[in-house]
Amino acid sequence: MPVSVPFLDLVQSYGDGEKIAVTCATVAQSGWYILGPEVAAFEREFAAYCGAAHGVGVGNGLDALRLLLLASDIGPGAEVIVPANTYIATILAITQTGATPVLVEPALATLNLDPARVEAAISPHTRAMLAVHLYGNPAAMVELQAIASRHDLLLFDDCAQAHGATIGSQRLGSLSNGSGFSFFPTKNLGCLGDGGAVTTNDGKLAERLRCLRNYGSQRKYYNQLAGWNSRLDELQAAILRQRLPHLDQRNAERRRLAQVYIEALQELPLQLLPYNPQSVYHLLPVLCRDRDSLQAFLKERGIATMIHYPLPPHQQDCYRHCAWAQRSLPLTEAIAQQELSLPLYPGLTDAQQTYVIEQIRAFYFGP
Numbered sequence: 001m002p003v004s005v006p007f008l009d010l011v012q013s014y015g016d017g018e019k020i021a022v023t024c025a026t027v028a029q030s031g032w033y034i035l036g037p038e039v040a041a042f043e044r045e046f047a048a049y050c051g052a053a054h055g056v057g058v059g060n061g062l063d064a065l066r067l068l069l070l071a072s073d074i075g076p077g078a079e080v081i082v083p084a085n086t087y088i089a090t091i092l093a094i095t096q097t098g099a100t101p102v103l104v105e106p107a108l109a110t111l112n113l114d115p116a117r118v119e120a121a122i123s124p125h126t127r128a129m130l131a132v133h134l135y136g137n138p139a140a141m142v143e144l145q146a147i148a149s150r151h152d153l154l155l156f157d158d159c160a161q162a163h164g165a166t167i168g169s170q171r172l173g174s175l176s177n178g179s180g181f182s183f184f185p186t187k188n189l190g191c192l193g194d195g196g197a198v199t200t201n202d203g204k205l206a207e208r209l210r211c212l213r214n215y216g217s218q219r220k221y222y223n224q225l226a227g228w229n230s231r232l233d234e235l236q237a238a239i240l241r242q243r244l245p246h247l248d249q250r251n252a253e254r255r256r257l258a259q260v261y262i263e264a265l266q267e268l269p270l271q272l273l274p275y276n277p278q279s280v281y282h283l284l285p286v287l288c289r290d291r292d293s294l295q296a297f298l299k300e301r302g303i304a305t306m307i308h309y310p311l312p313p314h315q316q317d318c319y320r321h322c323a324w325a326q327r328s329l330p331l332t333e334a335i336a337q338q339e340l341s342l343p344l345y346p347g348l349t350d351a352q353q354t355y356v357i358e359q360i361r362a363f364y365f366g367p
């Protein structure tokens, strides 16, 4: 019986330390560290993987979303429809442009943006929807695309938890006006620091993003836009190039583990999303009323879990003065009270997973 199950063990999960060391040495020896051949190659390879025409590497996932919105002229006066139960970065990306988030409660069957509720949230100021594929589970992009064209709105998606997830036979990253990705170390495709990218089929948008991430300059020392400094660096791009070919295999392993959890926990008094082969299971969320005592019970038995997320964006201190945040959002608030994420990562052993399942059963039924 394993004595401990970490929530995530990145070193063990990737097991590519030696190759990383070689990659780092090669980039170090190249003498070129910002906006060079590694970033250009990764942008091409990642866009191709997503089935998108263009990829633009940026500093992190928040910047990917923020620059995507800014490059699309989203700013003060614009409303952006977004799921209320997302990670704070999705909302920060909107508020940092000066636009107003319009929070929509999720569909309980997916915990993602609910197309039925989206239509009701559209106003004359609505410019865009920003869908989030939370926990790796793809949002209803086909329905959202239909709403976007019916109401002449832009559709963006936050793919920070969903590298490789699919709708039908298409991967996310090519199914909206622009998609933001994060390569934060814990994501399904992670580097050894901060990193992000935007993928899009819109060549003009990609060009604006390349300009905005680099001080608003296309030609060195000439600035047509007042831009930012937010670039994926050569070292991270080289590491991501090394890891991208393994992403599908790693996602398949996540799906296998998810399926085992879902089948084994089905009979227990907790809620699980039905198994979805299109999801990439960045996380395995369960909803349960006695979440805090279950978490403490598992912790005592050496099993680490996490809560995604304990306080929804509209209840965060940073937004307490914002009119749009003065809402009661019962579903979102209930999810924050009940959500618990179980250990799930490529490299989690069958013995570890069996132990987690046994201990959850023991919490409800005794040993």
Ligand SMILES: *Cc1c(COP(=O)(O)O)cnc(C)c1O
Residues within 6 Å of the ligand: 060, 061, 062, 063, 086, 087, 089, 090, 132, 158, 160, 161, 181, 182, 183, 184, 194, 195, 196
């Ligand atoms: C991680 C994450 C982000 C932000 O990515 P960073 O690279 O950490 O800035 C945005 N949205 C979601 C849903 C995320 O999980």
